[in-house]
Amino acid sequence: MTGFTALLLAACAAVGPDYLAPSPDDLTVPADWQAALPHGGSTAGLEDWWSRLGDPLLIELQAQALKSNPSMQKAAAQIGAARAALASAEAAEVPSLTLAGSGSRAKAMGATGATSVTNSASLALDASWELDLFGSVRRNVESGQATAQARLADWNDTRVSLAAEVATDYINYRACEATLKLARADAASREATARITEGSFRAGANASSDVALANASAASGRASVLSQQADCQIDVKGLVPLVGLPEARLQQLLDQGAAQPLQPALFEVQRLPLALLSQ
Numbered sequence: 313m314t315g316f317t318a319l320l321l322a323a324c325a326a327v328g329p330d331y332l333a334p335s336p337d338d339l340t341v342p343a344d345w346q347a348a349l350p351h352g353g354s355t356a357g358l359e360d361w362w363s364r365l366g367d368p369l370l371i372e373l374q375a376q377a378l379k380s381n382p383s384m385q386k387a388a389a390q391i392g393a394a395r396a397a398l399a400s401a402e403a404a405e406v407p408s409l410t411l412a413g414s415g416s417r418a419k420a421m422g423a424t425g426a427t428s429v430t431n432s433a434s435l436a437l438d439a440s441w442e443l444d445l446f447g448s449v450r451r452n453v454e455s456g457q458a459t460a461q462a463r464l465a466d467w468n469d470t471r472v473s474l475a476a477e478v479a480t481d482y483i484n485y486r487a488c489e490a491t492l493k494l495a496r497a498d499a500a501s502r503e504a505t506a507r508i509t510e511g512s513f514r515a516g517a518n519a520s521s522d523v524a525l526a527n528a529s530a531a532s533g534r535a536s537v538l539s540q541q542a543d544c545q546i547d548v549k550g551l552v553p554l555v556g557l558p559e560a561r562l563q564q565l566l567d568q569g570a571a572q573p574l575q576p577a578l579f580e581v582q583r584l585p586l587a588l589l590s591q
Contacts, residue, residue, distance in 0.1 A: 358471065358472065362374060365479075367569070368569070369482075369568075369569035370478075370479060370482050372565070373555050374474075374478050374479065376556060376557060377474055377475070377554050377555045377556065378471060380555070380556030381474055381554060381555075381556060383470050384467075387463070387466055387467040387470045391460070391463045391467055394456070394459045394460040394463040478551070478555065481547060481551050482551065485547035485548060488540065488544040488547050492537070492540040492541060492544055495533070498533055499533030499536065499537050501533075502529045502530040502532070503530045503533070506523075506527050506529065506530040509525075509526035510526070548562060548563055548566065
């Protein structure tokens with residue numbers, strides 16, 4: 313009996329080697345130039361980090377995207393599925409209880425014509441537990457824990473990427489707006505030049521070729537404005553699926569929010585290695 317017990321205890325060892333995470337000491341990392349992560353390696357304060365750009369509308373659009381974007385919803389659903397699988401694997405480690413109850417009521421008539429009522433009830437409690445002889449249950453729990461951690465990392469990665477994509481498209485739109493403003497000013501200047509040239513021609517101070525050139529320049533300015541407007545509309549349409557807002561509502565927010573200049577300190581580089589500059 314003692315030998316059989318020892319055999320059972322030996323069989324309880326989990327099959328396969330234990331997982332060992334790679335050690336940073338095994339990696340060769342150059343120490344000449346290292347840059348700290350802008351968010352300190354944590355995504356908890358993602359909104360606070362982007363708020364350093366000084367544009368409240370950008371933070372609002374990012375919050376809307378993180379709430380309604382399908383990529384975020386999919387990543388959150390995968391976390392829920394992984395945690396449910398982990399809970400199921402952990403439940404296999406503990407005994408399971410089954411409670412069942414039943415009841416009955418019967419009426420009978422005796423020989424004298426009198427009736428009698430009989431009530432009966434029963435309650436059963438069963439307990440079962442699967443002996444994890446070869447460690448399969450423990451391995452399933454370890455796998456579930458690793459999967460849940462991986463899904464959480466995927467969610468954080470999606471969150472950071474989505475916020476960066478919204479910021480990129482938003483900043484591109486603001487840059488397009490600034491370019492459109494310059495294009496309109498240039499077109500207005502060309503229109504004024506064309507009118508002045510037309511008046512000078514009527515006064516005999518300019519040739520007709522000068523008028524033609526001025527009119528062509530004014531037409532080119534108007535075309536540049538139309539082209540820039542189309543580019544800005546493309547930027548808006550690119551933001552629509554990211555933030556999950558109707559285009560009309562998004563355009564209203566963009567028109568209401570004044571463009572804020574970027575903070576140069578956010579992208580400040582303190583020093584560069586001499587080897588990089590030599591390249």
